[in-house]
Amino acid sequence: MKPSAQIEAESHEPNRVCDVVIVGGGPIGIETAIEMRRHGIDAQVFEAGPLGHTISWWAPQTRWFSSNDRIAIAGVPLYTVDQAKASREEYLTYLRSVVDLFQVPVQTFSKVQTIESRPDDPRRWQVRVQSKWIEASAVVLAIGGTDHAAKLKVPGENLPHVDGYLREVHQYHNRRVLIVGGRNSAVEAAIRLHRVGAKVTLSYRGEELPTASIKYWLRPEIDGLIRSKAIETLFQSRVTQITAERVDLEQTLPDGRTHSLHMPFDDVLTLIGYDQDKTLFKQLGIQMEDPGDKPVFNEETMETERPGIYVAGTAVGGTQSSKYQVFLENCHVHAKKITRHLLDGGLGKSDAELKPEKKQSAPKSLSKQIEMNPES
Ligand SMILES: Cc1cc2nc3c(=O)[nH]c(=O)nc-3n(C[C@H](O)[C@H](O)[C@H](O)COP(=O)(O)OP(=O)(O)OC[C@H]3O[C@@H](n4cnc5c(N)ncnc54)[C@H](O)[C@@H]3O)c2cc1C
Structure with missing residues (x-):
């Protein structure tokens, strides 16, 4: 079936152009952006709510059941003062630090409403956020699966x-x-x-x-x-x-x-679970399957059957109404799989065009401080 968005789409003058739009500023959206930017891919994150929105609505002082090393992202250790599993507050603090450390471009309170291919070039994607259009070669749907309480x-x-x-x-x-x-x-x-x-x-x-x-x-x-x-x-x-x-x-x-x-x-x-918002999957005509109307995608590349549209994080699990199978814990690999696929040609860019950001042994702000304080 041809997605209706593709038939009706018109060209929009983009307000901004980037390599990849990542929809969702949860842990996996952020981790994917960092992985891409490490390889010179210009990835921009758009988040409907605050950073780590899903975690932000947990009751105060709720703790993760996963150990800290399993929910840490981008190789940045997550430590807690008492060595206990991180609380909601500790994790949100960690997430903010990671975003600042790697200077990840995240636009919060910016819900992605529409994604459609350019009518004159089906491999370019136009993404609408509020009244702005962003154009990209690829889109990663890191939208999670807990949008609405069941x-x-x-x-x-x-x-x-x-x-x-x-x-x-x-x-x-x-x-x-x-x-x-x-x-x-x-x-x-x-x-x-x-x-x-x-x-x-x-x-x-x-x-x-x-x-x-x-x-x-x-x-x-x-x-x-x-x-x-x-x-x-x-x-x-x-x-x-x-x-x-x-x-x-x-x-x-x-x-x-x-x-x-x-x-x-x-x-x-x-407290009977959560439902995933299927709007973007439906809009893009992405095939969904049981259980939970989860998106169909290639396990090796994370690409859906729409070239250039990827899924990452718990979004791949659809609505997980019974026993949860897909957690942050087992999704870290998605960031590397998508980046690898884009580097292998998915972006249509040469190695010379992809200028990796300097290996970030220290974030820019920190390196500046070190230069200014030579004795430190
Ligand atoms: C109480 C509780 C405890 C949990 N404990 C654990 C645990 O211990 N271990 C574990 O692995 N998991 C746990 N989970 C699940 C955990 O929330 C997920 O594993 C984790 O958040 C998944 O990260 P993610 O980046 O894939 O998705 P999310 O964190 O859900 O991020 C998706 C983001 O996409 C945004 N978004 C959605 N649609 C749009 C749109 N159209 N435009 C822009 N942004 C959009 C959302 O606002 C959200 O911020 C728990 C969940 C709950 C409720």
Whole structure:
């Protein structure tokens, strides 16, 4: 099928021309830009939100479950003061430092709305960001997969006390909170909210928590809290309706009978996963496949079937609704694969045209300081 964007596209006078546009200023978008710029490729990053947007919306003090060496990017070590796994705050600080260190051109709060090929040259891409057009030979979609909180699809879900994200936990002190879900996000939220003095009830559709997919250090605590009834659990239950005063649930009992529950809650957290925004894939006519409508691409080059359009990072996993398979941890290799493919001819530039930035043993600002302070 010919993508509609390709048929309707018109030429736009570019406000800017570069080699590669990277869509997404998460860890992999940044790592890919650094890898490319090390090889002389002019890569520009456009990020819809702040730098590291996905991580920025985690609840304060949430920690990565991956070890620091696995989430470090571009060869820059990630250290924490207490050697623990990095928190959201530590990682965002790290990301800012890495961007400054390598002087990565990232334009934040700049959502890429349209990507289309030039009608007169299908190997050139025109990318619209707000009212500006950027022209490039290649585009990397490092857009992640957690754009929207997944929905229960029940009446009342849009009420103000219902949220798909765990936020500052302090606000839940002394509140009656229903947490829907049973995987890492829900279990971690249940423990944290219990610790801040919320009265927590956990509703999960399974007969028991899926322990194999829960962080190993959370398991003893959640098991203990459930056993001691400090956290109430409603296994084999599903929410059917939410109102301002109560939540209606249907629960299957151990003998197979079902019964209805009507319970009052101050807050409802639906921590059941996230959906990927497919807009750009659809616009480009990129083929998607199960599970999760993930984009189809060449595993060796990361290129989709549209020449010059690449995917990187967790974007390749589509909507990962059950057990997550694609993490930052196992995506670092994408940066090198795409860069290699572009250097091997994907950009149509000669070696002479690709002037690698000086090997960055020290960032420019640091080298300047050293020159100015010869004794240091
Ligand atoms: C609570 C929590 C804990 C987690 N812990 C871990 C962990 O321990 N280890 C791990 O590996 N993973 C973990 N993850 C997943 C982690 O978020 C991802 O692995 C990581 O962020 C992936 O990096 P990325 O660069 O591929 O995508 P992202 O970080 O999601 O970056 C994608 C970026 O693209 C931007 N974007 C999307 N569309 C556009 C557009 N049209 N224009 C411009 N910008 C756009 C988004 O705003 C976003 O900033 C966790 C997730 C959550 C929610």
